[in-house]
Amino acid sequence: MQMFENIPLAPLTTFGIGGPARFFVEAKSRSEVEEAVAFSGNKNLSLFILGGGSNLLVADSGWAGLVLKVAITGIDQRPGRNDESKVLFDVGAGEIWDRFVSHAVVAKCAGVECLSGIPGSVGGTPVQNVGAYGQEVSETIESVEVFDRRDGQVRELCKEACGFSYRASIFNTTERDRFIILRVTYALTPGGEPHLEYADLQRHFEGRETRPNLAETREAVRHIRARKGMLITPGDPDSQSAGSFFKNPVLSVAQHDDLRKRAAARGLSVPAYPALEKNKKVSAAWLIEHSGFARGYGFGHAGLSSKHALAIVNRGGATASEILALRDQIRHRVEELWGISLQTEPVMVGL
Ligand code: EPU
Numbered sequence: 229m230q231m232f233e234n235i236p237l238a239p240l241t242t243f244g245i246g247g248p249a250r251f252f253v254e255a256k257s258r259s260e261v262e263e264a265v266a267f268s269g270n271k272n273l274s275l276f277i278l279g280g281g282s283n284l285l286v287a288d289s290g291w292a293g294l295v296l297k298v299a300i301t302g303i304d305q306r307p308g309r310n311d312e313s314k315v316l317f318d319v320g321a322g323e324i325w326d327r328f329v330s331h332a333v334v335a336k337c338a339g340v341e342c343l344s345g346i347p348g349s350v351g352g353t354p355v356q357n358v359g360a361y362g363q364e365v366s367e368t369i370e371s372v373e374v375f376d377r378r379d380g381q382v383r384e385l386c387k388e389a390c391g392f393s394y395r396a397s398i399f400n401t402t403e404r405d406r407f408i409i410l411r412v413t414y415a416l417t418p419g420g421e422p423h424l425e426y427a428d429l430q431r432h433f434e435g436r437e438t439r440p441n442l443a444e445t446r447e448a449v450r451h452i453r454a455r456k457g458m459l460i461t462p463g464d465p466d467s468q469s470a471g472s473f474f475k476n477p478v479l480s481v482a483q484h485d486d487l488r489k490r491a492a493a494r495g496l497s498v499p500a501y502p503a504l505e506k507n508k509k510v511s512a513a514w515l516i517e518h519s520g521f522a523r524g525y526g527f528g529h530a531g532l533s534s535k536h537a538l539a540i541v542n543r544g545g546a547t548a549s550e551i552l553a554l555r556d557q558i559r560h561r562v563e564e565l566w567g568i569s570l571q572t573e574p575v576m577v578g579l
Contacts, residue, residue: 246286321351
């Protein structure tokens with residue numbers, strides 16, 4: 229295990245923001261993870277687990293403790309245990325997520341094709357129950373292998389134990405900081421049909437006579453994401469972000485009524501479509517755009533993506549403080565106009 233000191237974190241994030249890590253280590257195996265945890269314990273350092281860095285905002289002052297990047301790789305395929313109609317994939321937490329999606333699609337296994345083009349590593353996917361275009365990883369995760377910092381044991385958590393809900397799990401709520409994810413087991417459907425529920429995808433394939441296959445669905449998703457600035461594309465300033473900066477608020481019936489009334493008073497109607505309605509969600513991007521923050525808003529280093537109002541982007545040289553100032557401005561105005569408090573999605577590191 230090689231320990232580094234004062235490593236800049238900005239280049240390890242998609243936002244490209246953040247100061248240095250006092251100590252930094254990349255763990256390529258379970259035993260290196262254990263060694264790194266022991267090092268942080270002995271030196272009394274606070275530990276931050278880094279995956280692909282795609283959903284993080286790191287403080288300008290960086291991280292005063294140890295940053296542990298989990299770099300366990302490998303994709304192993306085996307038959308389903310109890311359900312023979314599934315194939316299991318054991319995927320190292322450090323694998324690049326999109327590499328796994330591509331692998332699954334090439335193997336003609338359905339279940340994650342709509343999650344193409346999402347940046348980051350496999351280990352991060354259960355944490356925030358990654359989802360897009362009608363799929364969520366909670367639908368296909370079979371189990372998660374973790375290192376339990378409480379007792380130093382490695383254990384296998386079944387999907388029910390992970391407590392998944394919209395952009396949440398035990399890993400980012402009740403048991404935050406307790407587990408280090410080492411490997412994720414996905415149960416996919418060999419020969420399965422692609423999931424084409426989401427309106428954007430249906431529009432993309434409109435007029436087609438044959439049903440798209442998994443590979444075409446994957447390409448379609450990447451295409452749609454690129455159009456929204458949600459695919460990391462070198463040279464596209466709109467993709468220097470942490471993806472959606474805010475969650476879509478989940479409203480009660482009373483809150484939803486109140487929102488509709490506020491919208492009607494302004495001659496607007498709140499967009500409604502199945503993917504949101506199913507979960508009583510409302511589009512945060514719509515709320516932001518109707519609070520005076522158009523796509524492309526902002527003048528300094530930090531602004532909104534010109535392709536999607538939900539992404540705050542680093543236009544070059546932005547600091548975490550500038551991002552947070554824009555966040556506060558948006559949250560304040562949305563709350564004032566719509567009575568809704570937007571929750572942020574990225575993990576805040578050292579903030
Ligand atoms: N909209 C706007 N302005 C915009 C963009 C969208 O008003 O600039 C409205 C439109 O009414 C649009 C609706 O918002 O129809 C939904 O937009 P979109 O389909 O882009 O989805 P989203 O709800 O904004 C969510 C996820 C994304 C995921 C997409 C596609 C969250 C917070 N975000 O965005 O996930 O890719 O659906 O499924 O749930 C992420 O979490 O980082 C992320 C990119």
